[in-house]
Amino acid sequence: MATKFKIKKGDKVVVTTGRDKGKSGEVLRVIxxxxxxxxxxxxxxxxxxxxxxxxxxxxxxxxxxxHISNVAHIDxxxxxxxRVGYRILDDGRKVRFARxxxxxxxx
Numbered sequence: 001m002a003t004k005f006k007i008k009k010g011d012k013v014v015v016t017t018g019r020d021k022g023k024s025g026e027v028l029r030v031i032x033x034x035x036x037x038x039x040x041x042x043x044x045x046x047x048x049x050x051x052x053x054x055x056x057x058x059x060x061x062x063x064x065x066x067h068i069s070n071v072a073h074i075d076x077x078x079x080x081x082x083r084v085g086y087r088i089l090d091d092g093r094k095v096r097f098a099r100x101x102x103x104x105x106x107x
Contacts, residue, residue: 005068006084007037012074014081015042036065077101
């Protein structure tokens with residue numbers, strides 16, 4: 001069974017370990033079955049693509065998935081890595097918030 005993550009598509013995250021440590025970007029995709037996320041501009045790999053009718057082929061650079069434990073959410077107020085918590089608002093909505101500053105992440 002796939003687990004629930006506190007990081008969602010469209011979130012701003014920073015890489016905490018590995019060769020791309022310190023790089024940040026937007027989450028393009030969450031792969032729940034493998035506990036991985038695809039982050040824009042992070043963990044770039046080269047793929048050798050054969051020419052086809054639609055594409056020219058050649059060596060293309062694209063993002064590879066990063067394990068979700070190696071990324072941290074970026075605090076919207078301070079732009080530093082933070083943990084994420086949940087809070088229930090007065091109107092009954094459950095929203096995520098940055099534990100570092102208390103700022104709400106969800107709109």
